[in-house]
Amino acid sequence: MTLAAQLLDWYYKNARDLPWRKDKDAYKIWVSEIMLQQTRVEVVKDYYKRWMDRFPTLEILAQASEQEVLNYWQGLGYYSRARHLLSGVREVCLEYGGKVPDNPATIQRLPGVGEYTAGAIASIAYNRAAPAVDGNVLRIFSRLFCLDGDIAKSATKREIDRLIRQHIPSQCPGDFNQALMDLGAMICIPRRPRCQLCPLTNLCEAYAREVQDTLPVRATKKAPQLIVLAAAVVLRDGKYLVRQRTKAGLLAGMWEFPAIEVVEDEVAVERLKEELWNELRQAVCIKEKMSHYLHTFSHRKWDISFYQCEWLAGDDLTDKACWLSASELSTVPWAGPHYKVALLLGQKAVK
DNA sequence: AAAACGGGGTG
């Protein structure tokens, strides 16, 4: 028995029943793979179903607005994934006649699609013998072959990609890749792997040496940088003042209550008042702090305070800001903790 | 090669 045969025997008895495994539609595989990047399966399930109710085909998604797409992505994180997916399906409509290409290299040219996702789509939707090396595969192979290189480094990834190519079966590469996902999710898990249930222990070098708990090796990430912010909640005639973040960078294109970064020991409320006047031409009187949140991103930590403000006077707003009623707060995608305040103020349905 | 890019679950 080969590694692939042992793995597939196990997979055909134990495969998870997942919403995106109902058929091999390349668009559906694509959406699921993008949602699953750095995101847990359990979280993706509901988003995926909601998404397919609204955007059941590639053509329907291609016609949607970016704001609506971002709204459906709200809470999933890494929002560039949604923007890339939208531009990607539009590209497929225009350049490939609405059919997702079947060649891994061609698929990888689509925005938001890297080596992993291209391999996953090609192997699962089209049965092409392409590897799909994700976190699960890195973990499983680092244990199988006792590789102690940092799996965050490209050298280690190249080494594992090479090993995969020696084991991927040409008949059913998609099942092989998905079997590795399931093995990594259910058996060869990050901490305390369930080796007694594993179909590959007879091949596993780490198991033989009893070092499976020490692998894979991953360098520890540095602590996120602390950013102190102050945000203004301005109410005028039943509507709230909101603005859109810039097109690039963190939470690009998402909406927020006007906010500033508080540097050193500046007086937050004074700077906030100046910002509203300088940037939005609104005169306000800052009242009491209404809420305070600590919000940690992968690389940054926000300490953000929301201040209730009384509107005094102001010009009409220009392009990137507007007044929204409480019920309209649910119509825009929100930036991080601003979503919690929008929920508080509006009637946005809890997901 | 390293940093940017989100949010939530888990032990």
Add this chain to the structure above:
DNA sequence: CACCCAGTTTT
């Protein structure tokens, strides 16, 4: 609280 998750793009 540290760590992790079906990674990709930019620097």
